[in-house]
Amino acid sequence: MPTTLATWNVNSLKVRLPHLLDWLGAHRPTIVCLQETKLTDDKFPVADLEAAGYRSVYAGQKTYNGVAVLLHADSVTAPTEVQINLPNFADEQKRLLAVTVGDLRVVCGYFPNGQAVGSEKYEYKLRWLESLTDWLRGELTRHPKLALAGDYNIAPEPRDVHDPAAWEGQVLFSEPERAAFRGLLDLGLKDSFRLFEQPERSYTWWDYRNLAFRRKMGLRIDHILVTPALAATCTGCIIDVEPRRREQPSDHAPVLATFA
DNA sequence: ATGGCATGACAATCATGA
Numbered sequence: 161m162p163t164t165l166a167t168w169n170v171n172s173l174k175v176r177l178p179h180l181l182d183w184l185g186a187h188r189p190t191i192v193c194l195q196e197t198k199l200t201d202d203k204f205p206v207a208d209l210e211a212a213g214y215r216s217v218y219a220g221q222k223t224y225n226g227v228a229v230l231l232h233a234d235s236v237t238a239p240t241e242v243q244i245n246l247p248n249f250a251d252e253q254k255r256l257l258a259v260t261v262g263d264l265r266v267v268c269g270y271f272p273n274g275q276a277v278g279s280e281k282y283e284y285k286l287r288w289l290e291s292l293t294d295w296l297r298g299e300l301t302r303h304p305k306l307a308l309a310g311d312y313n314i315a316p317e318p319r320d321v322h323d324p325a326a327w328e329g330q331v332l333f334s335e336p337e338r339a340a341f342r343g344l345l346d347l348g349l350k351d352s353f354r355l356f357e358q359p360e361r362s363y364t365w366w367d368y369r370n371l372a373f374r375r376k377m378g379l380r381i382d383h384i385l386v387t388p389a390l391a392a393t394c395t396g397c398i399i400d401v402e403p404r405r406r407e408q409p410s411d412h413a414p415v416l417a418t419f420a
Numbered sequence: 421a422t423g424g425c426a427t428g429a430c431a432a433t434c435a436t437g438a
Contacts, residue, residue: 171437172427196437198428223428224436273437281436313438332438365438368425379438411426411438 161235162395164189165266167309167382168403168414169365173197173228176410177205179403184212187400189416190235191261193268193309197226204228219244219254227257227268227310236261249291256292258299264390265303267296269310274331282331285313289340296347300387308349308385311412316341316351320380322361332381349385352397352417364399365412373404384417393420 166189170176173194184192192214197204199220209216215233220226231239239259245251258267269292272285300306314337318324327333345351353362363378372378386394397417404413 175427196427275436275438311438330438367438370424381438408426 163191163235163264163419164416165191165193165307165309165384165419166414166416167193167195167268167311167384169195169270169311169382169410169412171196171198171410171412173199173205173226174203175408177208179406179409181208181212183400183403183414184209184214184230187416188213188232190232191264191266192230193257193266194228194230195226195268195270195311196224197228198223199226215239217242217257217259219257221252221254225253225255225270227254227270229257229259229266229268231259231261241265246288246291246295248295249288251288255288260303263303263305265299265306267299267306267308267310269308269312271311271313273313274337277329277331277334286336286340289337289343293340293343293347296344296349300347304387304389306349306387307352307390307417308344309383309415309417311382312341313381314338314341315379315381316383320363322363322377322379327379332379344385348388350388350391352384352386352391352394353380353399353415355391355394356397362399363413364415366404368411382412382415384415386417390419394418395420
């Protein structure tokens with residue numbers, strides 16, 4: 161039975177719940193990492209997701225951020241070792257949720273946006289990335305099969321940006337951010353999307369403005385990084401742009417990786 | 421052209437996103 165791991169920044173789970181339920185029904189992914197749920201825990205749609213066959217683990221807050229991991233109840237055992245936020249980075253913002261499912265460690269992250277290079281939020285982003293990298297070093301010693309899935313808010317390479325010359329040095333595509341991404345690869349993690357031949361202009365986010373999606377003006381900022389032991393069993397990784405075509409879409413598309 | 425669009429909190433605009 162193959163395992164499918166997906167990540168999707170839904171930009172408000174309240175608004176996007178119908179899209180999510182349709183998408184879960186169509187793809188039946190085993191594990192789904194969600195970002196920007198923008199819901200306090202008392203508002204999380206546990207019952208709707210349970211009716212769809214999914215167990216929910218979630219860590220949210222009012223208005224901003226919020227992460228969740230959905231587990232297909234028939235496919236995987238109950239999660240253990242639930243970790244909310246980085247233990248080495250004090251933070252009011254709910255941006256990280258890690259769970260262990262069988263021998264798989266799943267880390268769901270909503271990385272800081274950074275707003276603008278040089279801003280306070282940019283410095284916060286870089287510090288958050290440094291803490292994430294430090295914390296992962298320890299996690300990796302205990303979990304040979306680990307996936308780091310989420311909205312990284314980093315386009316790692318020029319081919320991940322529709323106009324790399326215009327974006328060079330801007331937030332999401334500045335050298336310090338790309339260096340932090342390489343720091344994650346230096347831990348031994350592999351970008352599951354790049355394990356396979358992919359179409360030109362593959363992106364996961366498009367601005368709501370200026371018909372950016374239709375004009376293919378996007379960035380690939382949502383990723384699923386995996387350890388070598390997981391990469392060895394990875395049979396595919398795709399970006400599903402279909403939900404982005406719908407009415408009232410999230411500005412992000414889901415990414416799905418499949419494992420034998 | 422620092423706009424454009426979307427979401428949430430809040431009750432007219434404003435913070436934030438990427």
